[in-house]
Structure formats: C-alpha cells, structure tokens
Amino acid sequence: MRIATFNVNSVNARLAYVLAWLDARKPNAVCFQELKLTTEDFPYDAFRDAGYHAVVHGQKSWNGVAVLTREPAEVVQVGLPGAEHAGSRLVTARVGDWTIASVYVPNGKTLVHPDFELKLEFLAKLRDHVEATVDPSLPYVLGGDFNVVHSDMDSCDPDGMRDAMFHTERERSAMDALLGAGLTDLQRALEPDGKNFSWWDYRGGSFHKNEGLRIDLVLGSASARARVTKVWIDREWRKKKDERTPSDHAPVVADFD
DNA sequence: ATGGCGCAGCCACTGCGA
Numbered sequence: 001m002r003i004a005t006f007n008v009n010s011v012n013a014r015l016a017y018v019l020a021w022l023d024a025r026k027p028n029a030v031c032f033q034e035l036k037l038t039t040e041d042f043p044y045d046a047f048r049d050a051g052y053h054a055v056v057h058g059q060k061s062w063n064g065v066a067v068l069t070r071e072p073a074e075v076v077q078v079g080l081p082g083a084e085h086a087g088s089r090l091v092t093a094r095v096g097d098w099t100i101a102s103v104y105v106p107n108g109k110t111l112v113h114p115d116f117e118l119k120l121e122f123l124a125k126l127r128d129h130v131e132a133t134v135d136p137s138l139p140y141v142l143g144g145d146f147n148v149v150h151s152d153m154d155s156c157d158p159d160g161m162r163d164a165m166f167h168t169e170r171e172r173s174a175m176d177a178l179l180g181a182g183l184t185d186l187q188r189a190l191e192p193d194g195k196n197f198s199w200w201d202y203r204g205g206s207f208h209k210n211e212g213l214r215i216d217l218v219l220g221s222a223s224a225r226a227r228v229t230k231v232w233i234d235r236e237w238r239k240k241k242d243e244r245t246p247s248d249h250a251p252v253v254a255d256f257d
Numbered sequence: 258a259t260g261g262c263g264c265a266g267c268c269a270c271t272g273c274g275a
Contacts, residue, residue: 009274010264034274036265061265062273107275147275166275199275202262210259213275239259248263248274 001227001256002027003100004234005143005216007199007249010036011064015043017244019050021237025253028070029095031102031143035064042066059088065102065144067093073100077133083125086118090126099134103144111165119147123174131181139256140221142183145199145249147215150175150185153195154214166213183219186254187231196233199249207238218254227256 004027008014011032022030030052035042039058047054052068057078065088067073073093080090080103092101103126108119134140148171152158161167179185187194197212206212218231231254238250 013264034264107273109273109275145275201275205259205261208258208260215275235259245263 001098002253003029003031003098003141003143003218003256004251004253005031005033005102005145005218006251007033007104007145007216007247009034009247009249011043011066012037013245014247015046017241017246019046020241020244021234021251022050022052024237025234025251027253029098029100030068030251031100032066032068033064033102033104033145035059035066036061037064055091055093057088057091063087063089063104065089065091065104067091067100067102069093069095069100071095076101080122080125080129083122086122089122097139099138099140101140101142101144103142103146105145105147107147108165108171111168120170120174123148123171123178127174127178127181130178130183134182134221136182136222138221139224139227141224141254142219143217143252143254145216146175148172148175149213149215150217151188153193154197156197156211156213166215179219182221184222184225186218186220186225186228187214187233187252189225190228190231198233198252200238202248216249216252218252220254224256228254229257230255
C-alpha cells in the first residue's frame with residue numbers, strides 16, 4: 001500500500017506534470033492540496049484515464065484538496081466541521097479498511113495577521129475532529145501541507161528563523177496537540193534524525209541550495225504506524241521535467257505492508 | 258547534477274504562497 005501527499009500548486013497548471021508523476025510512482029492513493037479550482041472544474045476525466053478516482057473539495061482560485069485512489073472510494077467527509085470559513089482544506093475518503101484524509105492548513109500570512117489566529121484555530125479544530133473520529137485500531141492516514149516547522153530538524157535555518165512564521169512555539173504546540181490526539185508523524189518515527197525538506201521557495205535558487213522546510217507530512221493512527229515501512233520525500237519531482245514547471249513542494253510517499 | 262518565482266484573475270499588475 002502506497003499513500004502519498006502532494007501540494008501541487010494548481011492542478012490545472014500541474015496536470016501533465018502530476019500525471020507523469022502518478023505514472024512513475026503509482027501510489028494506491030494520493031492526497032492533493034492547493035487545487036486552485038472548484039470541485040466541478042476538477043479534471044476528473046484526465047485522472048480517470050490515468051486510473052484514479054477522485055474525492056474533491058475544491059474552491060475557486062485558492063486552496064482545495066482531494067484524495068485520489070486506484071479503487072473506488074467512499075466519501076467520508078467533505079470539509080472540517082466548524083472550519084469552512086477557512087476555505088476548502090480537508091477531505092476524507094475510505095477505501096477498504098483505510099481512511100485517508102487530505103489537509104491544507106492555513107498559511108497564516110504573518111504573525112500579526114488575523115489569518116495567523118485562524119491557522120491556530122484550524123489546527124485545534126482538526127485535533128478535536130481527529131480525536132472524535134479516528135479509531136486507533138484502524139489504519140487512518142492524514143496527509144497534507146501543515147505549514148508548520150514542527151521541530152528544528154525540519155528547518156534549513158532553525159536559529160535564524162527562531163520564533164519566525166512556521167517556527168513559533170504556538171504553531172509547534174498546536175502540532176503537538178494534533179499528534180496527541182493519537183497520530184504519529186510517520187517519517188519522523190522512521191527517521192528520528194533525518195533532515196529532509198519537502199518545500200523550497202521558487203525564488204533565489206532555494207532548491208539548488210537546499211534552503212527548504214519539512215512542512216508536508218504523512219500522519220498515521222497507531223494501526224497505520226504499525227504497518228508503515230518507509231516514508232520518503234520525492235525530491236526528484238521537485239525538479240523541472242521535460243520543460244514542465246514543478247510545484248514548489250515535493251511529493252511525500254509512504255509505503256505500508 | 259540541481260537552477261535562478263509561479264499561480265489565478267479584474268488580463269496588467271496585484272494578491273498570495275511559505
């Protein structure tokens with residue numbers, strides 16, 4: 001079982017690129033973020049032709065999440081209850097025993113912007129939702145862009161960016177609380193000392209200099225934790241492919257027994 | 258070996274991303 005998460009930065013702009021990635025990696029399921037289109041405008045046919053069903057929670061121009069699956073999926077929930085004012089940022093699907101959710105946590109913009117409080121509120125509501133709905137005896141995976149640098153190891157410059165956006169104690173505590181609801185950062189669990197980033201700014205040759213952050217995570221319930229064998233960041237697919245522009249995020253791939 | 262901002266939308270430049 002292979003489940004990935006991929007912030008695509010516009011599914012329309014990235015369509016050919018993402019289809020090539022699916023063909024190369026062949027995940028059983030993948031969580032997309034930043035679709036940047038409405039649910040009705042999602043290119044269902046292109047993904048169906050590639051062998052994937054899609055459960056979509058879209059939004060015009062901004063945000064938007066989806067769970068794509070090889071096997072037909074059941075829609076568990078569209079949106080995060082009580083948090084729809086934050087935009088389309090959570091969608092949950094079920095395939096067999098597996099429940100798979102895709103999340104795009106609000107960026108927050110700046111430490112003094114109202115969206116920063118919205119971000120913390122969203123993470124708190126997500127924590128409550130996980131605690132209320134996730135059965136630890138069943139495999140549950142929450143993949144997405146969390147927009148939080150959870151530990152110093154997840155930042156290219158933890159000292160220079162201490163207490164800066166993504167690095168604050170309030171954001172890290174909100175992530176601690178989410179994990180405390182019964183989830184594990186599966187990549188961190190398998191590589192306690194690994195320093196691998198999932199996002200690099202388009203500007204200034206950041207990817208070249210490996211000036212990145214690890215903000216794209218695959219979280220799992222106890223059952224998912226027991227089954228996971230490997231989690232890896234697909235850096236190769238942060239590069240340009242046949243003149244096609246990459247997303248500023250790399251896919252994160254989790255393999256399970 | 259890498260790559261030097263890119264996306265959507267009010268289509269000319271602005272807002273946003275992280």
